[in-house]
Amino acid sequence: MAWNRRYSLNSYVRSALWVVPILALLAALALNRASEFVVQWVAMRGGYDLRHGFLDVSMEEAHAILDRVFTLNLSCLVFTFGSLLVAIQVAGGQYTPRIIATTLLRDNVIRWIVGLFVFSLLWTHRTMTEIGQTHLVPQLQVLVTTIVGLGSLMAFIVLIDYSARLLRPVALVGRIAEHGFAVIESIYPNSELDERAASRSASIPSALHTSQTCVSSGTSVVYYDGKSGVVLAANLKALVREATIAGCVIEFAVQIGDFLATDEPLFYIHRNHQTVDARRLQNFVALGTERTMEQDPMFAFRIEADIALKALSPAINDPTTAVLALDQLHRLLRLVGKQSLANREVKDAAGNTRVLFRTPDWEDYVHISFREIRRCGAGSLQIERRLRAMIENLIRTLPASRHDALTCELDLLNAQIVDSQDYESDRQLAGIPDTQGLGGTWYRSSTATKAEQSTSNAVSDTG
Incomplete structure (x- = not known):
C-alpha cells in the first residue's frame, strides 16, 4: 500500500468512533470462547468445576444480574451516542465545525468507554445464551459480568463528568493549542531564531x-x-x-x-x-477533504481564530470566550516567534539540500491572529484591551526582527479604537492593556506607566 493511502487510512481510524467498539466486540467473542475453554480445561485437569462456587448464585439470581447489566449497558450506549450527537452539533455551532474531527472524535477516553459498554453488552448477552443452552449457571462468567457491569456504571459516571469538562471553552481552546505546540516544534526544529535564515533561503534557487x-x-x-x-x-x-x-x-x-x-x-x-x-x-x-494538524502549524491558529470569531458574532456575542481563544493565540505566537521560520530545507546524510518546502512566515501568523479578530471585535473593550496586552507583551519578549509586524498591528488597533469608541473615556479605557480583557489588575510600575502614556499618546495622535 502506498504511503499516502496508509496515512489517509491511519487518519481515518484515529477519528472514527466505531473502531474501538468493533475491537470490543471481537474481544468479547474471543474472551467468551477463552472462558469456556478454561472451564473445560480446569474440569478435565484439576477435577474442579468452575461452574460452581464464586458467587454461587441460583438460576433466578443469575438471570436477574444478567438482565440488569444488559439493560444498564444498553441504556448507557443509547444515552452516550445521543448525547454525543447533540454535543457535536452544539460544539460545531457554538465554536467551529473544525473541532469535531480534530478534537471530539479523536478523544480516546470517549472511544474506550464506549468500547467498554459494547464489550459488557456482548459478554452479558453471550452468558445469557449459555444459560439457556446448558440450563446451568456459569459462575465464572456471571462473576465477570458483575465486575464488568460495575465497571460500566463507574465509566458512565466518569464519561458524564469528562464530557462536561471537555466541552468547556477553556478546555477546547487549550487542547487545540497543545496540538499546535507539538506541530510547531516538529515543523520548526530550530528553536533559536536565526536572523540570517531568510537571506540564506533566498540564495537557494x-x-x-x-x-x-x-x-x-x-x-x-x-x-x-x-x-x-x-x-x-x-x-x-x-x-x-x-x-x-x-x-x-x-x-x-x-x-x-x-x-x-x-x-x-x-x-x-x-x-x-x-x-x-x-x-x-x-x-x-x-x-x-479536511485539514489536519499533523504537519499543518497554521491550522491550530485557524481553529483558535475561528472560535474567537464565532464568539464575537452577533448571534452568540460572547467576547469572554474570544478572550480565552486569544490567550492560546498569545501562547502560540510567542512560541512561533522564537523559531526560525524560513522555508525549510531537508538535507541528506552528506549535508546536501534535497527537499524544499514552504512554511508560513511570521507575518502570516500575525495576520491570522489579529486582523479578523480585531475587526470583528471592534467596539468591545475586552477584545481591544486583550489585543493590546498581547501585542505589547510579544514586543517585549520576542526578538527585534518580529517587532515590525507587531507594531503595525498596534497602530491598526489604535486606529480601530478611535473609530469604534465614541467617548473619550472609553478610548482611554481601551488603551490600557489587560490580560483578562476587562477587569484584570494592571500593575503600574514605572515601565508600565511609560507604556500607558505612550499608548495614550498614540491613540490621541491617531484621533
Whole structure:
C-alpha cells in the first residue's frame, strides 16, 4: 500500500468512533470462547468445576444480574451516542465545525468507554445464551459480568463528568493549542531564531519564486493527476531518499493545508529530473477533504481564530470566550516567534539540500491572529484591551526582527479604537492593556506607566 493511502487510512481510524467498539466486540467473542475453554480445561485437569462456587448464585439470581447489566449497558450506549450527537452539533455551532474531527472524535477516553459498554453488552448477552443452552449457571462468567457491569456504571459516571469538562471553552481552546505546540516544534526544529535564515533561503534557487512567469530549463514540473483535495502531509524522509538516489532537488509547489486541484503543479524537480519517477513521488503526499494538524502549524491558529470569531458574532456575542481563544493565540505566537521560520530545507546524510518546502512566515501568523479578530471585535473593550496586552507583551519578549509586524498591528488597533469608541473615556479605557480583557489588575510600575502614556499618546495622535 502506498504511503499516502496508509496515512489517509491511519487518519481515518484515529477519528472514527466505531473502531474501538468493533475491537470490543471481537474481544468479547474471543474472551467468551477463552472462558469456556478454561472451564473445560480446569474440569478435565484439576477435577474442579468452575461452574460452581464464586458467587454461587441460583438460576433466578443469575438471570436477574444478567438482565440488569444488559439493560444498564444498553441504556448507557443509547444515552452516550445521543448525547454525543447533540454535543457535536452544539460544539460545531457554538465554536467551529473544525473541532469535531480534530478534537471530539479523536478523544480516546470517549472511544474506550464506549468500547467498554459494547464489550459488557456482548459478554452479558453471550452468558445469557449459555444459560439457556446448558440450563446451568456459569459462575465464572456471571462473576465477570458483575465486575464488568460495575465497571460500566463507574465509566458512565466518569464519561458524564469528562464530557462536561471537555466541552468547556477553556478546555477546547487549550487542547487545540497543545496540538499546535507539538506541530510547531516538529515543523520548526530550530528553536533559536536565526536572523540570517531568510537571506540564506533566498540564495537557494527556487522555482516557486518564478512559477508565475516561467520555469527554468533545468527544472521539471510534476503535475498532480489524482483526485482534488487538501494537502494533509508529506513523507519527507521518502522524498529525501528519492532525491538522493536521483541526484536532484525536490521542491514543493504547494504548502501543507493548500487545496490542490487536478493538473496543478505539485513538485518542481531541479537537476536530473529525467531519472525521477513522478508517479512514485505523488504517493508520498497525502490529500484529504479536511485539514489536519499533523504537519499543518497554521491550522491550530485557524481553529483558535475561528472560535474567537464565532464568539464575537452577533448571534452568540460572547467576547469572554474570544478572550480565552486569544490567550492560546498569545501562547502560540510567542512560541512561533522564537523559531526560525524560513522555508525549510531537508538535507541528506552528506549535508546536501534535497527537499524544499514552504512554511508560513511570521507575518502570516500575525495576520491570522489579529486582523479578523480585531475587526470583528471592534467596539468591545475586552477584545481591544486583550489585543493590546498581547501585542505589547510579544514586543517585549520576542526578538527585534518580529517587532515590525507587531507594531503595525498596534497602530491598526489604535486606529480601530478611535473609530469604534465614541467617548473619550472609553478610548482611554481601551488603551490600557489587560490580560483578562476587562477587569484584570494592571500593575503600574514605572515601565508600565511609560507604556500607558505612550499608548495614550498614540491613540490621541491617531484621533
